[in-house]
Amino acid sequence: MDGENYVGKLNDYAQKTRSVLYYKELGSDGSDHSKTFTLRAVINGRVYPNGVGKNKKEAKQNAAKQALIGLELQDPGYSTADENESSTSGQPNGQLNDSLSSFNDKMNHLGYDALQVQSNFNSQDGMIPYLKVNGNIKKTPSENSSTHLATASFTADFDSVERLGRGGFGHVYKARRKLEKRFYAVKIIRFKEKAQREVEALAKFQHPNIVRYHTAWTEPSEYKSDSSSSDSDSTSQSSSSSSAQYLYIQMELCDKKTLREWIDEKNGQQRDHKRREEGLTIMKQIVNGVVYIHSENLLHRDLKPANIMFGNEGEVKIGDFGLVTEDNKSDENLIERTKSTGSKSYMAPEQRSHSTYDRKVDIFALGLIYFEVLCNIFTHSERSEIWEDIRGQKPPTGFALKFPQEHKLITSMLCAMPEDRPEASEVKTELETISLTPVGAQKKKLCWII
Ligand code: ATP
Ligand code: MG
Secondary structure, eight states, rough: OOOOOOOHHHHHHHHHTOOOOOOEEEEESOOOTEEEEEEEEEETTTOOOOOOEHHHHHHHHHHHHHHHHHHHHSSSGGGGGGGHGGGGOOOOTTTHHHHHHTTTHHHHHHTOEEEEOOOOOTTTSSOOOOETTTTOOOOTOOSOOOOOOOOOOOOHHEEEEEEEOOOOSEEEEEETTTTTEHHHHHHEOOHHHHHHHHHHHHOOOOOTTBOOOOOOOOOEEEEEOOSSOOOSSSGGGGGGSSTTOOEEEEEOOOOOOOOHHHEEEEETTTTOHHHHHHHHHHHHHHHHHHHHHHTTEEOOOOGGGGGGGEEEESSSEEOTTOOOTTTOOOOOHHHHHHHHHGGGGOOOHHHHHOSOTHHHHHHHHHHHHHHHHHSSSSSHHHHHHHHHHTTTOOOOOHHHHSHHHHHHHHHHTTTTTTTGSSOOOHHHHHHHHHOOOOHHHHHHHHTTTO
16 A cells, blocks of 8 residues: 555545445455455445455555546546536536446456556547556557557457347347457447446356356447348447447357247257257256356346357357346336336246346246246247246146156246245256156156147
């Protein structure tokens, strides 16, 4: 520590600007001899980079220092502001600054400790990312006098762009990053609250069954598709709104085939004796991912086959964290959005109708996914007939006989009352006990009648 009282300075700032300041403890790492503590400052909901120290006090000083650096970058000269001046801090893009500043500490989780990207929306061109190394702005050798060290630009930095998907909120492209000649998936969404939550969650997660986040940046316009593409969608009109910002999320590239396609393929095959076994392997991985998400005190809220992807080795990768939220929290905006844009088919009853719900909504969705993974449904009309029944714990005839253990587990996951559904960790344990040996010659004959 350099002896400066950063905590005091930050308190002064908070008082002057009537800001709400608090510190969030993020726990400790290492053995007793070399323990480090991590804290971060949150000002008016804006999260600042982590401060690390040998004790909580030192970590707090460092967290305050990080926040002061962040504040200085966003609003140079703030420290001389009086109350009136401070009220002008709500610049049009102030909220976006709020959101982006929180990327930094999330990136730490992924090993980007030293390298952080901070953007400044006060600049005329919408965004100027800085490379921040250990809290100091560092200049690259090629830019001696400028503080603008790196600009991220999808069109400049990537080539071989190909659209992968178009979801309710944005577009996802496969693109090759020129620098490392590697392909990634880049999701582009309007930078609103959903976008912030999605990127915060992704950056925080580090799990083999969750799509891996690499980095994110904003641009004042959305990527315009090639004119030869059949897009008649929003890409061509995307930059029309001058205040709009688009968030580009670079993540690992998964297989084009999602679990949705896997299920559809299996349904098309009529009889596939590997379906049950493969389905179990898939479910175990999805549940592993969900156990992890819930252990982070978050819920996904939009689990459905189209949001379950596969990695290079066929391993499950849960994606689309656009509706992620903290557990046990009521958030009117997001709930409203869930009702109007989330996938109703997989929504738990209380998610459809109540204003509060918890992680058990994910369990309900998982129960439906497991059912769909196993059950051969031939046509859309058959699916719609079956669907409401299974949501009410009534599987089609023969299902219970064919899949006795799975049936028991699935119906428990589809309990109407959230508290009656098992926790993700309990589902995980149950899945481990599912035996794939035939249930008996007689019952075997019944196999694949569904
Ligand atoms: P929605 O809300 O409608 O489900 P969305 O706009 O939130 O969609 P995603 O679900 O994240 O977007 O992505 C849309 C589609 O893009 C996915 O179903 C998948 O096909 C594809 N996709 C998303 N991320 C990746 C990735 N990392 N690798 C490969 N494909 C991806
Ligand atoms: Mg999706």
